[in-house]
Amino acid sequence: MKFYSTKNKLLRVSLKEAVLTGMPPDHGLYMPETVPTLTPEFLKRVPDLPFQELAFELARYFVDGEISDDKLIDLVSDAFPFDAPLVPLSDHIYALELFHGPTLAFKDFGARFMSRLMALFTQNLSKELKILVATSGDTGSAVANGFFNVPGIRVYVLYPAGKVSEIQEKQMATLGKNVIALKVHGVFDDCQALVKKALADKKLRESFVISSANSINIARLIPQIFYYFYAWAQLPETKRDKLVMSVPSGNFGNLTAGLIAKQMGLPVDRFVDAANRNDVVPEYLQTARFNPRPSVQTISSAMDVGNPSNFDRILDLYGHSHKAMIRDIWGKAYSDEETRDKIRETIENTGYLCDPHGAVGLLGLQEYLEHVDNTATGIFLETAHPAKFKPVVEEIIGKEISLPERLSECLEKPLLSVPMENDYEAFFGVVTRNE
Numbered sequence: 428m429k430f431y432s433t434k435n436k437l438l439r440v441s442l443k444e445a446v447l448t449g450m451p452p453d454h455g456l457y458m459p460e461t462v463p464t465l466t467p468e469f470l471k472r473v474p475d476l477p478f479q480e481l482a483f484e485l486a487r488y489f490v491d492g493e494i495s496d497d498k499l500i501d502l503v504s505d506a507f508p509f510d511a512p513l514v515p516l517s518d519h520i521y522a523l524e525l526f527h528g529p530t531l532a533f534k535d536f537g538a539r540f541m542s543r544l545m546a547l548f549t550q551n552l553s554k555e556l557k558i559l560v561a562t563s564g565d566t567g568s569a570v571a572n573g574f575f576n577v578p579g580i581r582v583y584v585l586y587p588a589g590k591v592s593e594i595q596e597k598q599m600a601t602l603g604k605n606v607i608a609l610k611v612h613g614v615f616d617d618c619q620a621l622v623k624k625a626l627a628d629k630k631l632r633e634s635f636v637i638s639s640a641n642s643i644n645i646a647r648l649i650p651q652i653f654y655y656f657y658a659w660a661q662l663p664e665t666k667r668d669k670l671v672m673s674v675p676s677g678n679f680g681n682l683t684a685g686l687i688a689k690q691m692g693l694p695v696d697r698f699v700d701a702a703n704r705n706d707v708v709p710e711y712l713q714t715a716r717f718n719p720r721p722s723v724q725t726i727s728s729a730m731d732v733g734n735p736s737n738f739d740r741i742l743d744l745y746g747h748s749h750k751a752m753i754r755d756i757w758g759k760a761y762s763d764e765e766t767r768d769k770i771r772e773t774i775e776n777t778g779y780l781c782d783p784h785g786a787v788g789l790l791g792l793q794e795y796l797e798h799v800d801n802t803a804t805g806i807f808l809e810t811a812h813p814a815k816f817k818p819v820v821e822e823i824i825g826k827e828i829s830l831p832e833r834l835s836e837c838l839e840k841p842l843l844s845v846p847m848e849n850d851y852e853a854f855f856g857v858v859t860r861n862e
């Protein structure tokens with residue numbers, strides 16, 4: 428399988444090159460040259476496959492010819508020692524819990540797969556690999572955890588000062604060693620712009636091997652395809668025919684992975700793009716105008732993205748046709764007030780505690796099922812554990828929630844982050860410094 432740039436379909440590279448460079452030199456994004464189509468026989472087998480086996484079977488299409496089956500089996504077994512259970516909230520609404528990994532967010536799927544892939548691809552590399560990552564909360568923690576202590580790799584995590592939860596900050600900024608946390612005076616989009624500028628910087632590229640662990644890197648998206656199939660497979664057979672999946676969205680890597688899964692043959696009728704007040708994509712879906720703008724802070728902070736990177740991939744998947752895109756995606760944005768009410772109402776009515784991101788997903792799903800199509804079964808993605816947003820969630824439900832042990836461990840440790848201005852020269856200086 429080769430990967431092309433969304434800016435130039437003639438530019439084709441191997442998976443290794445796509446993963447180790449993160450982004451094509453023309454500032455596009457890498458896409459698989461063909462989206463593999465699954466046979467009906469394969470789909471029939473999917474419900475019988477444990478997650479790791481399903482991950483192996485699906486990953487094979489993308490790593491074709493570059494990683495042996497033996498190595499790939501080891502990679503997926505090591506990357507995914509946790510589950511992604513589907514939890515019913517009613518007879519037609521289900522939560523896909525993606526927070527059972529070490530940092531309690533869906534980003535663990537992408538970060539752990541990617542770190543192992545990169546470790547394989549850099550085995551004979553004489554230089555250190557520098558991974559640059561911008562985060563509004565969850566990516567940073569998952570990447571820091573996934574790459575911590577990996578020999579030959581140094582990670583630079585850029586996060587916006589004061590705009591991630593206390594727990595997220597502790598998760599990414601207390602590790603030290605090969606994980607350098609940079610607390611940037613700015614918003615997430617500033618961090619992302621610094622990373623993209625560095626990836627395109629010829630001077631840096633000449634001296635170092637540089638890549639990104641954000642969802643601009645195709646290695647983050649491939650493993651996210653797996654859990655869409657796994658979710659569908661966990662539904663009772665009678666409910667698998669007409670499915671709607673609601674994806675809380677920020678940088679749109681998660682939704683892009685779902686759309687690729689649909690093109691591969693996942694029987695999903697439509698996706699819901701559930702957004703917070705950072706609503707440039709729902710706005711595009713409604714108006715056909717894409718108007719990126721600075722992000723605003725919300726209680727679903729990991730989705731505070733004003734210029735989502737993966738929108739270009741979604742455009743590419745639909746041949747830049749708005750008409751084609753809205754056949755597959757319906758989008759809506761929700762306020763913090765609506766998110767708070769949804770968390771409160773859901774725990775009161777069903778006993779299920781959503782995190783703010785999952786609550787946005789549930790809001791979108793319920794509105795879709797009530798007003799667009801009431802005959803479908805719905806799954807919303809519960810992307811993070813509610814304890815990651817403890818103060819916000821406790822204030823909403825009016826009672827304390829306990830912290831899973833793997834979260835409380837890092838709370839005792841001191842923050843090691845380095846403050847940094849939103850300034851490329853400052854970032855360049857940090858990345859080029861000899862540690």
Ligand SMILES: N[C@@H](CCOP(=O)(O)O)C(=O)O
Pocket residue numbers: 561562563564565566567640641642643677678679680729730732736
């Ligand atoms: N939601 C993100 C923002 C970065 O997105 P990514 O999917 O491109 O890594 C976060 O939690 O940091």
